[in-house]
Amino acid sequence: MDFALTEEQRIILEAVKDFARNEVAPFAAQSDQDHALAPSILPQLKELGFLGSYLPQEYGGAGMDFFSYCLLVEELSKACASTGVLVSAHTSLAGDPLARAATKAQKKQYLSLLTQGEKIGCFLLTEPGAGSDAGSIQTRYMDQGDHYEVSGNKIFVTNGGYLGLGILFATQDSKLGHEGISAFILDLRSEGVTLLKNEEKMGIRASYTSAFALEKVKIPKENLLGKEGKGFHLALETLNGGRIGIAAQALGIGQAAFELARDYALERKQFGKALSRFQAIQFKLADMALGLESARLLTYKAAWLKDQKKDYSLASAMAKVKASEVANACAKEALQIFGGYGFTTDYPLERLYRDAKITEIYEGTSEIQRIVMAKEILNPT
Amino acid sequence: MKILVCVKQVPDMESRFQVQAGGTAIEEADLAFRVNEYDEFAIEEAVRLKEKLGEGSELTVLSLGPQRVAEAIKKALAMGCDQGIHILDTASRDPYQVASLIYQAVKDQDFEVIFTGMQSQDLGYAQTGLLLAELLGIEAVTTVVSFCQEGDGFLVQRELEGGQRMNLKLQAPALFTCQLGLNQPRYPTLPNIMKAKKKKITQLEAASLAPPAARSQTTSLRPPAKKGQAKFLEGDLGAMADQLVAELKAKSLI
Numbered sequence: 278m279d280f281a282l283t284e285e286q287r288i289i290l291e292a293v294k295d296f297a298r299n300e301v302a303p304f305a306a307q308s309d310q311d312h313a314l315a316p317s318i319l320p321q322l323k324e325l326g327f328l329g330s331y332l333p334q335e336y337g338g339a340g341m342d343f344f345s346y347c348l349l350v351e352e353l354s355k356a357c358a359s360t361g362v363l364v365s366a367h368t369s370l371a372g373d374p375l376a377r378a379a380t381k382a383q384k385k386q387y388l389s390l391l392t393q394g395e396k397i398g399c400f401l402l403t404e405p406g407a408g409s410d411a412g413s414i415q416t417r418y419m420d421q422g423d424h425y426e427v428s429g430n431k432i433f434v435t436n437g438g439y440l441g442l443g444i445l446f447a448t449q450d451s452k453l454g455h456e457g458i459s460a461f462i463l464d465l466r467s468e469g470v471t472l473l474k475n476e477e478k479m480g481i482r483a484s485y486t487s488a489f490a491l492e493k494v495k496i497p498k499e500n501l502l503g504k505e506g507k508g509f510h511l512a513l514e515t516l517n518g519g520r521i522g523i524a525a526q527a528l529g530i531g532q533a534a535f536e537l538a539r540d541y542a543l544e545r546k547q548f549g550k551a552l553s554r555f556q557a558i559q560f561k562l563a564d565m566a567l568g569l570e571s572a573r574l575l576t577y578k579a580a581w582l583k584d585q586k587k588d589y590s591l592a593s594a595m596a597k598v599k600a601s602e603v604a605n606a607c608a609k610e611a612l613q614i615f616g617g618y619g620f621t622t623d624y625p626l627e628r629l630y631r632d633a634k635i636t637e638i639y640e641g642t643s644e645i646q647r648i649v650m651a652k653e654i655l656n657p658t
Numbered sequence: 659m660k661i662l663v664c665v666k667q668v669p670d671m672e673s674r675f676q677v678q679a680g681g682t683a684i685e686e687a688d689l690a691f692r693v694n695e696y697d698e699f700a701i702e703e704a705v706r707l708k709e710k711l712g713e714g715s716e717l718t719v720l721s722l723g724p725q726r727v728a729e730a731i732k733k734a735l736a737m738g739c740d741q742g743i744h745i746l747d748t749a750s751r752d753p754y755q756v757a758s759l760i761y762q763a764v765k766d767q768d769f770e771v772i773f774t775g776m777q778s779q780d781l782g783y784a785q786t787g788l789l790l791a792e793l794l795g796i797e798a799v800t801t802v803v804s805f806c807q808e809g810d811g812f813l814v815q816r817e818l819e820g821g822q823r824m825n826l827k828l829q830a831p832a833l834f835t836c837q838l839g840l841n842q843p844r845y846p847t848l849p850n851i852m853k854a855k856k857k858k859i860t861q862l863e864a865a866s867l868a869p870p871a872a873r874s875q876t877t878s879l880r881p882p883a884k885k886g887q888a889k890f891l892e893g894d895l896g897a898m899a900d901q902l903v904a905e906l907k908a909k910s911l912i
């Protein structure tokens with residue numbers, strides 16, 4: 278048993294922390310206000326290899342462990358949650374399924390584009406009528422002999438606005454249920470793909486959340502990802518790992534809120550004393566620290582299990598629920614500690630409060646995570 | 659051109675420091691360590707020089723200290739150094755001993771240019787680089803804020819008091835101690851961090867390098883005693899300014 282980071286993980290963490298603090302955090306408020314990341318961010322993520330982190334070296338990734346990837350997402354999100362989710366969706370929702378299910382030729386052509394940041398990756402599963410119940414998607418594909426033709430609607434696509442590379446899920450016939458679903462590699466600049474809008478949101482506002490109409494989109498035969506009919510399975514597997522990244526994002530947001538609140542409590546005086554001298558405030562801070570520590574242990578363990586190639590379904594669901602709920606609790610209490618100032622846009626608390634919320638929703642809501650957990654618990658193998 | 663950069667690993671300056679029971683050293687057990695900030699300028703400048711020279715130049719990073727300093731060496735390798743030398747040493751040393759040990763390790767290697775930080779963030783002696791140059795019998799330039807290689811010589815700028823600058827021209831071999839403002843150190847990229855694992859680090863035992871006796875000793879170390887008290891002015895800007903002037907006058911400071 279060892280709770281210490283390896284030397285390599287410490288070097289990565291230091292580099293990422295320095296970068297996030299110096300180059301990302303100063304732009305977070307402006308990016309939120311502009312509903313767009315500051316233009317300096319993406320080129321640097323690319324340059325530093327942050328878009329290829331744990332993807333295989335053979336295809337241009339850094340080949341580091343998944344654990345270090347979680348440290349990366351955590352630190353970026355601590356500085357700016359929108360930057361964190363850009364990296365998270367790109368890497369674990371687009372890069373990961375390619376690394377897992379793509380043929381050598383597909384990896385050479387597409388995975389390399391992602392690791393090098395030539396294209397930004399995204400994941401097109403959700404539809405207006407299919408959210409938590411992702412198996413009920415209606416987007417149809419038809420085998421046209423030399424290509425597939427796809428029509429339907431996809432919504433809430435993180436990173437969609439970059440019009441990069443998507444992992445698209447569509448069904449041959451919705452009557453076939455899960456077995457009808459296949460996955461495809463889709464260039465979002467293909468003919469027939471229309472970007473309908475980028476959502477206006479409560480939080481992670483500098484991250485694109487896009488809606489697309491797909492109208493008779495021609496997808497080359499060689500862009501089928503994995504076996505036909507195995508798409509739903511691939512989607513679930515992908516989200517299983519992806520949600521560890523979202524847990525790491527939540528940790529970053531929660532940690533940011535906690536540190537701000539702690540420092541403020543030590544400084545702000547009322548009734549002649551620092552706020553940190555009031556037990557009501559002390560208990561809030563103690564609970565935040567406790568929550569963050571538990572969430573961190575769960576998240577790191579899930580990441581470790583994934584690196585060990587052990588089953589992490591239960592661990593990742595637990596990590597995501599815990600970390601997202603802790604992040605929301607921390608943001609809420611930290612804002613409370615800041616009082617009226619926390620409610621103003623002069624301080625980052627209101628942004629953290631808005632950003633935290635999404636972690637309880639995407640890549641499986643907390644309710645769905647509990648269903649996953651119950652299934653695992655009630656079906657001992 | 660053979661280039662050397664010497665780096666020290668220091669406690670993260672945001673740490674909470676405590677003096678050890680003996681009263682002459684800092685408690686290290688719970689400290690996080692990182693590369694001395696001035697040495698990061700040194701690494702960056704060394705890497706830039708190597709990149710400019712291209713083929714045929716070789717950049718070595720050296721650090722002295724316990725096992726943990728391997729991490730500092732690896733960071734420098736990830737930033738672009740080619741190989742490392744680790745002088746494994748667990749003793750606490752004065753600057754003369756440190757410079758002597760480095761000298762013993764590198765004296766036969768004909769480095770033509772050596773970069774060090776101007777000083778360390780923790781002890782701040784600002785001596786190691788200078789003493790090393792002296793032992794090697796080569797030129798040294800301190801507080802370098804601009805560096806340019808031309809042929810087998812260098813054009814450098816030093817920072818003086820009061821914002822003054824001084825331009826110098828000199829020939830290799832030479833040692834430069836790097837000051838804030840020289841450059842903006844790069845972040846190691848993730849692929850380079852992973853590749854650094856494969857670069858060679860030569861480990862030398864300090865004991866095998868005949869460390870000389872220390873020339874100075876730390877007799878005691880303690881946090882500064884609290885004296886006086888900060889006063890916070892309140893009110894609107896005008897009132898605070900008046901108050902400040904009154905305070906300064908009362909203390910005969912203006």
Ligand SMILES: Cc1cc2nc3c(=O)[nH]c(=O)nc-3n(C[C@H](O)[C@H](O)[C@H](O)COP(=O)(O)OP(=O)(O)OC[C@H]3O[C@@H](n4cnc5c(N)ncnc54)[C@H](O)[C@@H]3O)c2cc1C
Nearest residue numbers: 400401402403408409433434435486638639640641642644
């Ligand atoms: C900012 C943002 C980014 C996103 N990024 C992506 C993306 O990149 N790719 C992608 O494909 N999708 C993405 N999504 C979609 C996201 O994953 C879904 O919104 C989420 O899974 C929930 O689906 P839904 O919104 O349709 O809610 P619904 O499924 O309609 O759920 C509504 C409520 O009912 C609850 N509920 C549903 N079913 C059950 C049940 N069986 N038992 C108990 N409670 C239940 C839910 O927990 C929730 O509280 C994103 C969403 C947002 C908002």
